[in-house]
Amino acid sequence: MAAARPFRACSCFFSSNLFVRRCGLHVRYRHREQLLSDYGTIEAEVQRRKQLIHQSTERKAIIASRYKRKHPEVYVLQDSFLAPEFLEIVSYCTSPDAHLDGLLRYTESFSDKRIYRLPVFTEEFCRAFVEELENFEQSDMPKGRPNSMNNYGVLLNEIGMDENFITPLREKYLRPITALLYPDLGGACLDSHKAFVVKYALHEDLDLSSHYDNAEVTLNVSLGKDFTEGSLYFGDFRQDPSPVPSYIEVEHVGTQGLLHRGGQIHGALPIASGERWNLIVWMRASAIRNRLCPMCNQKPELVEAEGFGDGFTESAEDDVPETVDLCSLW
Ligand SMILES: O=C(O)CCC(=O)C(=O)O
Ligand SMILES: [Fe+2]
Numbered sequence: 001m002a003a004a005r006p007f008r009a010c011s012c013f014f015s016s017n018l019f020v021r022r023c024g025l026h027v028r029y030r031h032r033e034q035l036l037s038d039y040g041t042i043e044a045e046v047q048r049r050k051q052l053i054h055q056s057t058e059r060k061a062i063i064a065s066r067y068k069r070k071h072p073e074v075y076v077l078q079d080s081f082l083a084p085e086f087l088e089i090v091s092y093c094t095s096p097d098a099h100l101d102g103l104l105r106y107t108e109s110f111s112d113k114r115i116y117r118l119p120v121f122t123e124e125f126c127r128a129f130v131e132e133l134e135n136f137e138q139s140d141m142p143k144g145r146p147n148s149m150n151n152y153g154v155l156l157n158e159i160g161m162d163e164n165f166i167t168p169l170r171e172k173y174l175r176p177i178t179a180l181l182y183p184d185l186g187g188a189c190l191d192s193h194k195a196f197v198v199k200y201a202l203h204e205d206l207d208l209s210s211h212y213d214n215a216e217v218t219l220n221v222s223l224g225k226d227f228t229e230g231s232l233y234f235g236d237f238r239q240d241p242s243p244v245p246s247y248i249e250v251e252h253v254g255t256q257g258l259l260h261r262g263g264q265i266h267g268a269l270p271i272a273s274g275e276r277w278n279l280i281v282w283m284r285a286s287a288i289r290n291r292l293c294p295m296c297n298q299k300p301e302l303v304e305a306e307g308f309g310d311g312f313t314e315s316a317e318d319d320v321p322e323t324v325d326l327c328s329l330w
Pocket of ligand 2: 211212
């Protein structure tokens with residue numbers, strides 16, 4: 001078997017979509033002087049991004065050697081963690097005659113935005129998982145931030161959950177579903193991911209500004225705990241903006257997940273009480289993003305990266321498929 005291609009990032013990571021928290025805005029670094037005088041804080045974000053990769057690898061090594069897990073069992077995905085209804089959906093999607101309309105009978109759909117809700121985990125699993133994350137949060141281990149917008153939460157690859165939990169969840173369970181829901185976005189060939197848990201609490205992050213994800217397809221599962229408000233809102237697809245965007249609100253339901261296109265503009269309303277923990281899996285299809293980086297909207301300029309990078313792969317010009325039909329051959 002040919003060795004798997006290493007994953008890469010796009011160089012725009014260092015120049016585009018820089019989030020300026022003070023203004024709640026993403027900006028692109030084009031005219032450095034002007035942006036610095038307008039926003040002041042961009043330089044810090046660029047520096048943060050440059051050091052990110054190296055620091056993450058270091059944290060991962062420290063955590064692997066020193067962190068004492070409270071629930072070691074949650075690091076290895078088992079069918080018993082998954083809601084029986086979710087297993088039924090996967091079983092339908094892997095059956096030979098599965099089709100989109102059949103799948104839609106099992107899920108809840110929201111407007112025409114291709115947002116779907118479905119059961120994912122059991123309550124017991126969600127409880128044990130959040131306890132594990134709290135145990136990590138309270139430990140003295142080094143911690144990274146989930147992304148440039150969320151300040152609280154856990155990067156799952158750093159605590160060692162990618163290999164035996166998120167990767168099999170994506171490959172064995174989610175991909176048969178996304179193959180039917182999002183064939184045009186490489187739903188059948190989502191070959192990498194970035195997974196993290198976000199946490200909202202009264203004296204921490206309350207909400208999340210409007211954005212789109214660095215993903216072809218996103219899974220967002222509500223893990224609890226108890227909270228009020230904090231719904232998601234969804235606007236247009238980023239490549240298909242309308243003159244007057246229409247927004248819909250979608251509530252989080254404990255143990256259930258939402259699947260949406262990464263490019264669907266969305267944000268989270270503030271929680272009013274309690275704590276909200278959600279598992280977010282940004283799933284990526286190299287066959288799609290190698291042609292157009294979703295963050296800078298250009299042909300990606302690849303730079304070396306650790307692990308899954310940002311889901312791009314190096315490919316010789318002659319083996320770039322002209323169409324993404326290969327996604328359906330899996
Ligand atoms: O807070 C949420 O549930 C959504 C988080 C989100 O959209 C993200 O992290 O990309
Ligand atoms: Fe998001």
